[in-house]
Amino acid sequence: MLIVMRTDATREQVDAVCALVRELGGDPRPQLDPQPAVAVGGLQIPLPVERIGRLDGVAECIDDATAPRLVGRGRRPQRTVVRVKGESIGAGGLAIIAGPCAVESREQVLRTAEAVAACGVKWFRGGAFKPRTSPYAFQGLGEEGLRLLEEVSSRFNLRIVTEAKDVASLGAVGQVADVIQIGSRNMYNYSLLEAAGRLNRPVLLKRGMSATVHEWFSSAEYLLAAGNGDVILCERGIRTFETVTRNTLDLAGAILARERTHLPVVADPSHAVGVAAAVPAAALAAAAAGLDGVMIEVHPDPRAALSDGPQAVEPETFVRLVERLRRVHAAASGH
């Protein structure tokens, strides 16, 4: 269990929590950074959460009921940092992942990658295998799309995030992806999660469009239980009664996911909002909320996009957004 203290908790309040834990037969390990907390080891029996919660300065008790055992912070207070080729997600910076919804052509993907890399962004997204709602819609370039992503990676030194649509495409995607994306529609695909969990590649796990935060945690638990600890959670909007936006960005759910698990959490305002004009403000809100990154769809000619054009921002808008994201992140993290 991890007893998270309020940020303004005093040393005496932390000491009082430790004293109670000791009295109950546990082994308290206080920590002050990044937030005061007391990790509890050495106990076979559950702690009386309500009694601890009544002590001054206690914010939250995180145990296996708050989040599953492997993804929850209860047993692992230190945060997971996903590292790829000298860059990291979850180490305190704001990772910006950008690129088109789908890889459509060599020209489209290279133009986008050039614009993305020119503003110092290190992560490129683009789907080669696209899970589409309609069987008649563009399904992605498949293997040919992966070859184009390889070219992007080597020409622009960008780390590639691309989706594995099913177990069949996982092997090929895993050869090219620096981070394998598991999409919203596949969050409940437990065979895909188990197979991706056996690979030695980071996974970006999108929240199912109708999944609760706890179901999302459970899917992440599948990856960790299969042996893959390099998992990034991605909030991409949930389906609600609202239709003015494509989905509803559940920023509060993402904030709590970061609070209750040790995994990095990023937001995808493009799919959450679905309207290009509103994507920058939603991305800035995610940065202000202290999330570990944002994933933004960028297209050189959104009107001609073969998927998700209405939510794609143009490169010029993206460049300005990156500057603002950096300023907001710096202000929010006190740097």
Ligand code: PEP
């Ligand atoms: C995507 O990232 O283009 C995508 C298909 O996202 P989601 O799985 O969140 O719908």
Ligand code: MN
């Ligand atoms: Mn998309």
